[in-house]
Amino acid sequence: MTNAHKDLGTPFFIAGIGSLFLIFYITNVLGNRRFVTDLSAAIPGGLTFDALPTGPFAYLLAGFIVKVVSLAVSIWGVTAVLYRIRRGELFSRQSTKAASIAGYGLLGWLVGVLFEGMGDNFAARHLGIEQWASGSLINNSTMVIVWLLITLVFIVDMAIKRAVKLEEDVDGLV
Amino acid sequence: MDSYNFESMQIHCHLNELLEAKDMTLTDLSARVGVSVVNLSKLKNNHAKAIRFSTLVALCHVLDCEPGDLLTLQKADQTSA
Numbered sequence A: 001m002t003n004a005h006k007d008l009g010t011p012f013f014i015a016g017i018g019s020l021f022l023i024f025y026i027t028n029v030l031g032n033r034r035f036v037t038d039l040s041a042a043i044p045g046g047l048t049f050d051a052l053p054t055g056p057f058a059y060l061l062a063g064f065i066v067k068v069v070s071l072a073v074s075i076w077g078v079t080a081v082l083y084r085i086r087r088g089e090l091f092s093r094q095s096t097k098a099a100s101i102a103g104y105g106l107l108g109w110l111v112g113v114l115f116e117g118m119g120d121n122f123a124a125r126h127l128g129i130e131q132w133a134s135g136s137l138i139n140n141s142t143m144v145i146v147w148l149l150i151t152l153v154f155i156v157d158m159a160i161k162r163a164v165k166l167e168e169d170v171d172g173l174v
Numbered sequence B: 001m002d003s004y005n006f007e008s009m010q011i012h013c014h015l016n017e018l019l020e021a022k023d024m025t026l027t028d029l030s031a032r033v034g035v036s037v038v039n040l041s042k043l044k045n046n047h048a049k050a051i052r053f054s055t056l057v058a059l060c061h062v063l064d065c066e067p068g069d070l071l072t073l074q075k076a077d078q079t080s081a
Helices: A003-032 A054-086 A093-127 A142-170 B015-022 B026-033 B037-044 B053-063
Strands: B009-013 B071-075
Touching: A003 A054, A054 A093, A093 A142, B015 B037, B015 B053, B026 B037, B026 B053
Parallel strands: none
Antiparallel strands: B009 B071
């Protein structure tokens, strides 16, 4: 195994851990038939599918689906970039596309969070809950980290695009 | 004004002839100028697309020649004698 391959072990492992967490999230929600949101802790028994009226259920389901799909897309994008690195093709059009897709996937996750937030508010009103830890993502530093990470992904995408151009410029240069 | 068809011309590298004249191998040249054998081979076979001035200076110094001895402008379909 070359040094380059050894270096890739850690990122592949981390991407694999991310995939595992996504699977845990999906099986937790679908297996227990219960949404896991900021509102969950405020309701005895949690936000079970059966206990939710149609409106909040639709929003929460939409949020869940959008989050899962966008995270899966991001994991695919990051893994695709890693495979390109393993093939010695980091500076390629396919890599930039994969990095872009990963970045947009993370933005899609934020859309899912938005739907989930709306679903929480809707459910809280229906269930008569007035005091709960709403907007926790906005009220603490978590969103700063989220936006910085998304920015980093797009920076990586820009760096790869620039490197592709530079590589084309120096191709055949002695 | 006549239009000049640049694509009909190409730079031809006479590295092979200069190496023979100096009784030097590509490997020897590579060690002396600090350019890889792969890149020198590209240059020798006219597959290089660009050359750094530093490479040109090193080659001319080691081969004791001028840039015009190493590189000439020829028609694209012209073969070297």
